[in-house]
Amino acid sequence: MSTVPAETGARIDALLAPWKGARRDSLIPILQDVQEACGFLPKEAIVKIGRHLDLPASKIYGVATFYNQFRFQPPGRYQVMVCRGTACHVKGSAAVLEAICHDLKIRPGQTTRDGLFSIEVVACIGACGLAPVISINGEFFAGVTPDGVAAILDGFRRKEVASA
Amino acid sequence: MLDPVSAAAGAPAFPRCCERCFHSPETPCRDLVACLEAGPLCHEDATCAAALTARREAALRLRPARPVIYVGTGTCGLGAGAAKTLRAVRAWLHEHAREAEIVEVGCIGLCSFEPLLDVQLPGRARLCFHRVTEQVVEPLLETLFAGEVPRELLLGQMRGEGGEAWPGLPCLDEHPFFAPQTRWVLAHCGVADPTSIEEYLARGGYRALARVLHGRTPEEVTGTVEASGLRGRGGGGFLTGRKWRFALETAADQRYLVCNADEGDPGAFMDRAVIEGDPHRLLEGMAIAAYAIGASKAYVYIRAEYPLAIQRLRNAIAAARAYGLLGRNVLDTGFNLEIVIKMGAGAFVCGEETALIHSIEGRRGMPRPRPPFPAARGLFGKPTVINNVETLANVAAILDRGAEWFSSLGTATSKGTKVFALSGTIARTGLVEVAMGTPLRDIVFAIGGGIPGGRAFKAVQIGGPSGGCIPESRLDTLVDYESLKTVGAMMGSGGLVVMDERTCMVDVAKFFMDFIQRESCGKCIPCREGTRHMLEILQAITRARGREKGKETLERFQGVVHLQRLAKVIQDTSLCGLGQTAPNPVLATLRWFPEEYEEHIFDRNCRAGVCAELRHYSIVAEKCKGCGLCLKRCPTAAIMGAPRSPHYIVPDLCIACGTCLDVCKLDAVLVA
Structure with missing residues (x-):
């Protein structure tokens, strides 16, 4: 991230407003709020949260980098979450992940150049009965096979073209 | 300070029968649960009594005037397409100008048969249908409303739900999936409407809480739970009652109850299903536990990956608060309980008690040495009891039906x-x-x-x-x-x-070590470095000979020799449960499947055909007719060839997913 748009700062201030008088134990909920609104944790937000909670930015980075949930890069418009739970693994999620990476030409944690897709690997979505499972922007796809990946992703690409 | 996360809109109002009832969440009714069950209690009025009975019957849908359609919309149901089914049901009803009540329920448990749809026609028993995808909705409803039951879709009729049983149709509890089960915790899951507190009350819910608050001391409640033999369902299996007693006997001005719903184990989803399908059971259990240990504030630490469960729980808390079953002065007994939802941020180690406490306090979720145990010094330095969702979901029934009832089921040391x-x-x-x-x-x-x-x-x-x-x-x-x-x-x-x-068992061990080394918090060196090294040894075992350089072959054998010793060191020298049990997947597979390890080590052969590097796909030119099926289906375009001439696989592009093997009708794909 080179520059943060001016409105981001104002947006973060607005997000912090309801947390007046918050203490350290509200740090993770605040980070979750910011990520929910911005899609990731911009540098500016970390500094502002630090000032708000009277904590050094290093402590906040320390907490934010510890947990898998927090991202420091903007995600794609469609977030592909690939479940790598045990049941999914037994049913071949490694090959599904490989096929998705191959199709999008990125690795987990990265975003495609057009900003359309990003891949995230999650420990378990909790839908083990339907393994292997992927979820794209909250929409679940059950029993995914490596050769079925392209059709799913193409569906989202078409949606994008149609709405453009 | 009000936690913005726990505030929810659209909560139901306090259930008043008429003007003579002066209660509200601020002035809670002492006999609310009994009043709703057999009321009104504070005044005699036939109209009010009839209204309350009608209310109860409506909540249970005992005598519905119109058909009731239930769709299982838990996370697993939605994954199988329940949202589309629901839309199709609404569209069909609208199109045919049919009236029906639609109820979204949780998961009854049969994930592989989702989407599940139940229909209760007026006066008849509720029927459960399986694999009702959106295409099936129209024929199903048409047949049903014409008075026929489509047998091929029927899973069974529910005994005791709805009216008169259908003759000649199988019962759901006789289905091979359900017959051997004893459903206590899951009793309401997929049957009752999880968004309706009225239905939970009508099914006998919150009765145990009312009884506990009105006539039992915290010591008695703790004693009952101890006598029942209930043990923690989250992993360790510590006696729940004893944990409560430790906290109760520690003098403090404030104690906390934490419900651990951070179901981090890959492959486990029962906590999600319980919260999605029956959130009030958890809340009742939490309220009883909080009373028993003298806590006025409780936290639910739940995974952020469970948005639907969080939503259901939030609504349930708001409803219970509106009924005066949570909040200040619960049931006019002077007992206060605030339940706050804390969303976990995705760290497996937070399943460990002290790490979870650190996470709630807004710190890195790293464990600390015990003692002091959380029951003595936990959250914010106060005595804290941490129980798993399933443990707490058992509590209400134990207090309702007694410790003997609970301990009559199970083995000598494990009850329920x-x-x-x-x-x-x-x-x-x-x-x-x-x-x-x-x-x-x-x-x-x-x-x-x-x-x-x-x-x-x-x-x-x-x-x-x-x-x-x-x-x-x-x-x-x-x-x-x-x-x-x-x-x-x-x-x-x-x-x-x-x-x-x-x-492949070696691959399974590798999968778990990969998971553990990523999730190790890094505090103890044996766990942080040791699990990574174990993973490297397993990776070396599954590596192809062609990719080994220099001394790597020698190091591969050296690693194998030290694998068990390394495991022992990690077990003995790690602080928390994660590290102490981290080598288990390797040790267990090594113990029961040594021959698979030997094949990988000596023959470089994976009998299951999973370890990609030890597996090469090729196409037998004599058998291939060039149909192009594998070429079309290959996800990485690794198969080439002209139509009607033998194809071939480019090894560098192949990810060894096995799709070509699965689709080939001529057995031309060879795995070696």
């Missing part, structure tokens, strides 16, 4: 039931609740229906990354905390992943 999340290569996947002491074989073969496709059973993985794999020869092991330990596994939180002959 246990919920398992059954998944993997098995015919029927889903949530299963069995009595303690049930043999694993019954769960896998009777309830789960065995392995599909005529393949052979290899192992069942229990206890997640801390557990182990149990082979066929030990399948008669009973489900019981102690028995499972004798075979190198543990109860864990209850994930059961079934593996068939196409699963």
Whole structure:
């Protein structure tokens, strides 16, 4: 991230407003709020949260980098979450992940150049009965096979073209 | 300060029968639960009594005027397409100008048969149908409303739900998936409307809480739970009542209750299903536990990956608060309880008590040495009891029906039931609740229906990354905390992943080590560095000869020699449960499947054909007719060839997914 748009700062201030008088134990909920609104944790937000909670930015980075949930890069418009739970693994999620990476030409944690897709690997979505499972922007796809990946992703690409 | 997360809109109002009832959440009614059950109690009025009875019957949908359609919209149902089914049902009703009540329920447990749709026609028993995808909705409803029951879609009729039974139709509780189960915790899941507090009350909910608050001391409640023999369902299996007693006996001005719903074990989803399907059962259990230990504030630490469960829980808390069952002066007894939802941020180690406490306090979720145990010094330095969702979901029934009732089921040391999340290569996947002491074989073969496709059973993985794999020869092991330990596994939180002959045990061990080394918090060096090194050894075992350079072959053998010693060091020198149990997946597979390790090490052969580097796909030119099917389906375009001439696979592009092997009708694909 080179520059943060001016409105981001104002947006973060607005997000912090309801947390007046918050203490350290509200740090993770605040980070979750910011990520929910911005899609990731911009540098500016970390500094502002630090000032708000009277904590050094290093402590906040320390907490934010510890947990898998927090991202420091903007995600794609469609977030592909690939479940790598045990049941999914037994049913071949490694090959599904490989096929998705191959199709999008990125690795987990990265975003495609057009900003359309990003891949995230999650420990378990909790839908083990339907393994292997992927979820794209909250929409679940059950029993995914490596050769079925392209059709799913193409569906989202078409949606994008149609709405453009 | 009000936590913005726990504030929810659209809560139901306090249930008043008429103007004479002067109660509200601010002035709660002492006899609310009894009043709703057989009221009104404070005044005599036939109209009010009739209204309350009608209200109860409506909540239970005993005599519905119009058909009721239930759709299972838990996370697993939605994954199978329940949202589309629901839309199709609405569209069909609208199109045919039919009136029906639509109820969204949680998951009844049979995930592989989703989407599930139940129909209760007026005066008749509720029927449960399986695999009702959007295309099936129209023919199903048309046949049903014409008075016929489509047998091929029917799973069974529910005994005791709705009116008169259908003659000649099978009952749901006789279905092989449900018959061997004892459903206590899951009793309402998929049956009752999880968004309706009225229905929970009408089914006898909050009765135990009312009784406890009105006439039992915290010592008595703790004693009952202790006598019942209930043990923690989250993994360790510590006696719940004893944990409560420790906290109760520690003098403090403030105590906390924490419900651990951070179901981090990959392969476990029962906590999610309980919260999605029956949130009030958890809340009632929490309220009783909080009363027993003298806590006025409770936290639910739940995974952020469970948005639907969080939503349901939030609404349930708001409803319970509106009824005066939570909040200040609960049921006018002077007992206060505030329940706050804390969303976990995705760290497996936060399942460990002290790490979880650090996470709630807004710190890195790293464990600390015990003692002091959280029951003495926990959250914010105060005595804290941390219980798992399933543990707390058992509490209300124990207080309602007594410790003897609970301890009459199970084995000598493990009482009650246990919920398992059954998944993997098995015919029927889903949530299963069995009595303690049930043999694993019954769960896998009777309830789960065995392995599909005529393949052979290899192992069942229990206890997640801390557990182990149990082979066929030990399948008669009973489900019981102690028995499972004798075979190198543990109860864990209850994930059961079934593996068939196409699963490689070395690969499974590698999968868990990869998970553990990523999730190790990094505090203890043996866990942080040791698990990574174990993973490297396993990776070396599964590496192809061609990719080894210099001394790597020698190091590969050296690693194998030291594998078990390394495991021992990690077990002995790690601070928390994660590290102490981290080597279990390797040790258990090594114990029961040594021959697979030997094949990988000496022959560089993976009998299951999983380890990609030890596997090469090729096409037999004599057999290939050039149909192009594999070429079209290959996800990485690694197959080339002209139509009607033999194809070939480019090894560098192949990810060894096996799609070509599966689709080839001529058996031309060769795996070596």
